[in-house]
Amino acid sequence: MYKKKILLTGSGGMLGSRVFQELLLNPAYTVFTVGRVSRGENSFACDLSDPIAFADVLESVAPDIVIHCAANVNLGSCEREKAYTYGLHVLSSRLIASRKSIQRSIFISTDSVFDGLEGNYTEKSAVTPLNYYALTKALGEECFFNASHAALVIRTNIIGFNSPLNSSLFEWAWENLAAGKKITGYKNVFFNPLYVGTLAKIIIQLLNSSLTGVVHTGCREGLSKYEFIRKIAEVFELPLDNISGSELDVSEGEIRRPLNTILATRNVENLLGIEMPDITAELMAIKRDSRK
Ligand SMILES: NC(=O)C1=CN([C@@H]2O[C@H](COP(=O)(O)OP(=O)(O)OC[C@H]3O[C@@H](n4cnc5c(N)ncnc54)[C@H](OP(=O)(O)O)[C@@H]3O)[C@@H](O)[C@H]2O)C=CC1
Numbered sequence: 001m002y003k004k005k006i007l008l009t010g011s012g013g014m015l016g017s018r019v020f021q022e023l024l025l026n027p028a029y030t031v032f033t034v035g036r037v038s039r040g041e042n043s044f045a046c047d048l049s050d051p052i053a054f055a056d057v058l059e060s061v062a063p064d065i066v067i068h069c070a071a072n073v074n075l076g077s078c079e080r081e082k083a084y085t086y087g088l089h090v091l092s093s094r095l096i097a098s099r100k101s102i103q104r105s106i107f108i109s110t111d112s113v114f115d116g117l118e119g120n121y122t123e124k125s126a127v128t129p130l131n132y133y134a135l136t137k138a139l140g141e142e143c144f145f146n147a148s149h150a151a152l153v154i155r156t157n158i159i160g161f162n163s164p165l166n167s168s169l170f171e172w173a174w175e176n177l178a179a180g181k182k183i184t185g186y187k188n189v190f191f192n193p194l195y196v197g198t199l200a201k202i203i204i205q206l207l208n209s210s211l212t213g214v215v216h217t218g219c220r221e222g223l224s225k226y227e228f229i230r231k232i233a234e235v236f237e238l239p240l241d242n243i244s245g246s247e248l249d250v251s252e253g254e255i256r257r258p259l260n261t262i263l264a265t266r267n268v269e270n271l272l273g274i275e276m277p278d279i280t281a282e283l284m285a286i287k288r289d290s291r292k
């Protein structure tokens, strides 16, 4: 039986590593990965910001399916290293989207493509990126909207352990609270993140669907980042007293950030016949999986 070849980018990352685990469970696929370093068999070392090098990898693997998780998630670095970030988010996407032999692709995008003035964004809402990370992710999306094959863009916000630099919001809050340090949580920034373990399973379901275009994912309820940090403390039994409320001042700092990026998830729920989990369930799943 012919096994479909899947190429996964970002397989060493917080989300990609979970998608990789899910793909390995499926005997119908031969899984190839690409990252800045090779991770063994069927794994290619390539800087995806270099289109010539990435084109070579696509030629060698000749994938039937591509799941594109790789990104530069350090917003400051995106502002400072624009050419690199453009190559990584846009040129790599253009190569995947224009490759005729690919049958199906998924691009992981972000809730940050919106300006955060309204919240509750649907798939029909217009994108209005505020910073270079968000702009290049939105341009990456465009490539997939114009793809020559069945492409799907998944917008999301994610939480979990094991981001390469241990710098995700969840890890930052958890580590500080576990070390007994005081932190402030933004009361004016709202989102509805999903645990990467949950999203990885949803990605596989969407991969096997015929859906194209764009779909939003997220936990059931939106909450402020202050409320989110308090939920971490509750679930992981860490001191609540070390958390105080603050306001993100959008007029300060080199990077403009959106305030309310809550994504409406009705479409994905209807399509897959599921109800998105609430944030407590997601944090409990992180806690459970981190003990394994
Ligand atoms: N983290 C977040 O808060 C959010 C993330 N997203 C999106 O989710 C996706 C996954 O993010 P997340 O898992 O957190 O990211 P991570 O930083 O954890 O992982 C990103 C991966 O991308 C790969 N990568 C980075 N730069 C390059 C490069 N130049 N060439 C090749 N590979 C590269 C890295 O692989 P290697 O180390 O092997 O080079 C790394 O494993 C991204 O598309 C991101 O935009 C969306 C919303 C929120």
Ligand SMILES: Cc1cn([C@H]2C[C@H](O)[C@@H](COP(=O)(O)OP(=O)(O)O[C@H]3O[C@@H](C)C(=O)[C@@H](O)[C@H]3O)O2)c(=O)[nH]c1=O
Residues within 6 Å of the ligand: 073, 074, 075, 110, 111, 112, 156, 157, 167, 168, 169, 172, 184, 185, 186, 187, 189, 225, 226, 257
């Ligand atoms: C939320 C928050 C952050 N911080 C500090 C610490 C934290 O590491 C830093 C950045 O916060 P955040 O991670 O929430 O912000 P940010 O880097 O804007 O996160 C973004 O990341 C990219 C990759 C995405 O795709 C977006 O959707 C979005 O989640 O600000 C606080 O001090 N208090 C807070 O309440």
